[in-house]
Amino acid sequence: MSERAAALAHQFDDLGQQHQAASLGMWVFLATEIMFFGGLFAGYAVYRSAYSRAFAESSHHLDIILGGVNTAVLLCSSLTMALAVRSAQLNRRRAIVLFLIATMVLGAVFLGVKFVEYRHKYEERLIPGPGFHLEAPQAQHAQLFFSFYFVMTGMHALHMVIGVPMLGVMGWLAFRGRFSRHYYSPVEMAGLYWHFVDIVWVFLFPMLYLIDRAG
Amino acid sequence: MSGHVVSLKTYGAVFAALMALLAITVGVAYVQLGRFNVVAALTIAVVKALIIILYFMHVRYSPRLTWIFVSAGFFWLLILLSLLSTDYISRDWLPVPAGWEDAR
Numbered sequence: 001m002s003e004r005a006a007a008l009a010h011q012f013d014d015l016g017q018q019h020q021a022a023s024l025g026m027w028v029f030l031a032t033e034i035m036f037f038g039g040l041f042a043g044y045a046v047y048r049s050a051y052s053r054a055f056a057e058s059s060h061h062l063d064i065i066l067g068g069v070n071t072a073v074l075l076c077s078s079l080t081m082a083l084a085v086r087s088a089q090l091n092r093r094r095a096i097v098l099f100l101i102a103t104m105v106l107g108a109v110f111l112g113v114k115f116v117e118y119r120h121k122y123e124e125r126l127i128p129g130p131g132f133h134l135e136a137p138q139a140q141h142a143q144l145f146f147s148f149y150f151v152m153t154g155m156h157a158l159h160m161v162i163g164v165p166m167l168g169v170m171g172w173l174a175f176r177g178r179f180s181r182h183y184y185s186p187v188e189m190a191g192l193y194w195h196f197v198d199i200v201w202v203f204l205f206p207m208l209y210l211i212d213r214a215g
Numbered sequence: 216m217s218g219h220v221v222s223l224k225t226y227g228a229v230f231a232a233l234m235a236l237l238a239i240t241v242g243v244a245y246v247q248l249g250r251f252n253v254v255a256a257l258t259i260a261v262v263k264a265l266i267i268i269l270y271f272m273h274v275r276y277s278p279r280l281t282w283i284f285v286s287a288g289f290f291w292l293l294i295l296l297s298l299l300s301t302d303y304i305s306r307d308w309l310p311v312p313a314g315w316e317d318a319r
Contacts, residue, residue: 019218020280020281023277023281024280024284027284027285027288031287034288034289035288035291035292042296042299045296046299046303049303064241064244068237072237075234075237076230078267079229081271082221082226083226086220086221090220188273191271191272195272198267198271199264203260205260206244206260207260210240210241211252212252213244213245214244
């Protein structure tokens with residue numbers, strides 16, 4: 001009972017109401033994130049239809065295997081994240097920590113693969129700017145494609161860079177025994193964030209890597 | 216206060232479905248479908264996103280108020296995309312008066 005009382009902030013009637021309020025607040029934040037990434041996707045769609053040939057040819061320079069592997073890694077990390085929340089609901093405190101560590105490791109693997117991809121682009125001189133070099137009739141428009149590529153995947157990677165330490169904090173709190181089946185809202189909210197970042201990638205991967213592959 | 220606990224079987228099925236859809240979307244990308252390549256890729260992405268939202272993010276088991284908040288976020292995105300595309304799609308429908316072309 002005292003455990004429940006300690007977790008309950010005084011402005012709420014009960015833990016259920018508190019959890020509901022946290023969940024709604026998190027979804028309002030995620031709505032702003034939807035609009036943020038939505039703007040990037042909209043801009044990409046406009047320029048992709050304007051310079052479709054240059055964008056299609058540029059997308060062939062992306063590594064579909066590394067991109068696909070990274071998608072699988074991120075989907076696995078979403079599963080371990082969901083299992084971490086489930087462990088909290090079932091009062092399995094050790095399992096929360098282990099699943100959070102697994103999620104962080106998978107997140108780190110994703111960022112590592114992303115780093116390798118970025119380095120390839122650097123070596124192929126495909127970073128937009130004065131050093132950009134591509135033997136193509138519409139190199140200017142190709143440069144625009146890579147600008148979108150780096151901004152969109154970069155913003156996504158930044159969200160991951162923020163997410164991994166956040167899960168680390170959750171893991172530390174779980175290790176200290178701060179969560180139980182009565183109170184696990186922070187783990188669930190961190191999970192909502194993590195799954196959202198996963199969803200962004202679910203759209204980024206086909207839009208950037210796949211759409212023009214058959215052409 | 217422990218919410219709805221999703222069974223391991225459900226999570227397993229959800230994960231298998233997501234992986235299968237990933238394999239399908241990569242496979243379909245190599246098939247020549249013309250403009251339907253975009254449609255197929257986006258449809259699969261939307262299905263994957265829905266699965267993640269409903270099961271991993273627990274929205275399926277959440278109260279109606281949460282549903283409203285979630286839908287509002289995506290509804291606003293839909294407003295952004297539809298108003299934007301009405302502009303860019305209809306831009307060439309009306310002829311540009313002589314003289315304007317040079318200024319572009």
